[in-house]
Amino acid sequence: MKILWLQASGCGGCTQSLLGAESRRGVLARLAGGGVELVFHPALAEASGDEALALLAAAADGTLAFDALCVEGALLRGPNGSGRFHVLAGSGVPMIDWVRRLAARARHVLAIGSCTAYGGIAASGDNLLEACGLQFDGAEPGGLLGADFRAGSGLPVVNVAGCPIHADWVVDTLLALAAGAFAAGDLDALQRPRFYSEQLVHHGCPKNEFYEFKASAQKPSDLGCLMENLGCKGTQAHADCNVRPWYGVGSCLRGGFSCIACTEPGFEEPGHPFMATPKVAGIPIGLPLDMPKAWFVALAALSKSATPKRVRESATRDHPLPLPSTKKGPRP
Ligand code: SF4
Numbered sequence: 045m046k047i048l049w050l051q052a053s054g055c056g057g058c059t060q061s062l063l064g065a066e067s068r069r070g071v072l073a074r075l076a077g078g079g080v081e082l083v084f085h086p087a088l089a090e091a092s093g094d095e096a097l098a099l100l101a102a103a104a105d106g107t108l109a110f111d112a113l114c115v116e117g118a119l120l121r122g123p124n125g126s127g128r129f130h131v132l133a134g135s136g137v138p139m140i141d142w143v144r145r146l147a148a149r150a151r152h153v154l155a156i157g158s159c160t161a162y163g164g165i166a167a168s169g170d171n172l173l174e175a176c177g178l179q180f181d182g183a184e185p186g187g188l189l190g191a192d193f194r195a196g197s198g199l200p201v202v203n204v205a206g207c208p209i210h211a212d213w214v215v216d217t218l219l220a221l222a223a224g225a226f227a228a229g230d231l232d233a234l235q236r237p238r239f240y241s242e243q244l245v246h247h248g249c250p251k252n253e254f255y256e257f258k259a260s261a262q263k264p265s266d267l268g269c270l271m272e273n274l275g276c277k278g279t280q281a282h283a284d285c286n287v288r289p290w291y292g293v294g295s296c297l298r299g300g301f302s303c304i305a306c307t308e309p310g311f312e313e314p315g316h317p318f319m320a321t322p323k324v325a326g327i328p329i330g331l332p333l334d335m336p337k338a339w340f341v342a343l344a345a346l347s348k349s350a351t352p353k354r355v356r357e358s359a360t361r362d363h364p365l366p367l368p369s370t371k372k373g374p375r376p
């Protein structure tokens with residue numbers, strides 16, 4: 045499966061993240077092992093300048109065969125729908141026109157990152173850039189290609205959402221597409237691959253013991269759960285970050301940061317500081333998606349009253365003390 049990769053209005057972080065994919069041989073060799081070949085990428089391909097433009101022109105007019113178009117970064121339609129806020133260097137042609145022409149020839153079209161899926165960072169504020177995703181504008185279907193767009197395979201745009209993407213979300217999606225093992229039913233309602241979006245970031249979080257007892261952090265660096273005070277949206281964010289750690293070891297939560305739900309449309313504008321939890325009458329507005337709200341409120345009150353001393357005291361420290369007791373009695 046031959047891939048053309050374009051970078052629209054993004055920070056390049058998704059490519060950086062992809063390059064960190066776990067593999068002794070490197071991500072390109074890992075993809076090649078599954079029959080996936082990167083024929084053009086603005087940062088990684090040998091072709092540049094006129095040679096790169098000729099390659100893209102050949103792909104757009106059908107004389108160069110390729111299978112999948114990967115786009116990284118939001119699509120800028122401004123000013124006034126002209127797309128001239130982002131012209132592909134040297135071509136004089138707006139990036140959105142390149143994307144439209146290439147998408148029409150592609151067997152598969154992938155949005156790499158939340159910018160390309162939903163608009164992301166570039167679409168925040170008043171969105172003077174008229175930024176959007178390939179097939180969504182925020183959570184609304186539409187975007188650059190329109191809600192009815194289907195690639196040559198019959199699939200809509202595959203939204204590998206995340207800011208940045210987890211390398212394995214991209215690699216596994218590409219390998220599944222190349223193997224013919226990916227169908228429309230493998231996408232969720234926001235067109236994200238279900239293999240990673242059918243879990244919550246909360247699942248597998250190392251702070252789950254604190255969450256269970258509602259033992260909450262009060263400040264950054266505290267060990268406790270970050271939901272009550274520090275803005276964590278792990279219970280509402282669809283991704284497997286803590287089940288499938290990044291690069292085999294990390295996640296935002298494992299680094300001590302709150303989940304900001306970067307795989308969700310509109311994450312860039314939560315309407316409050318990222319590291320703060322909006323509340324009504326002391327109860328967080330954003331409650332877990334996987335249980336009824338009344339249960340959560342009742343369980344929170346009950347579990348807070350039953351919090352073990354070790355968990356309660358550790359929640360507001362930067363290292364766990366006191367240690368668990370042994371059968372012979374408490375440790376010093
Ligand atoms: S999704 Fe995030 S990391 Fe990826 S290009 Fe956009 S801003 Fe950068």
Ligand code: SF4
Nearest residue numbers: 249269270271276278
């Ligand atoms: S910090 Fe966030 S993801 Fe971790 S247990 Fe608390 S709510 Fe869940």
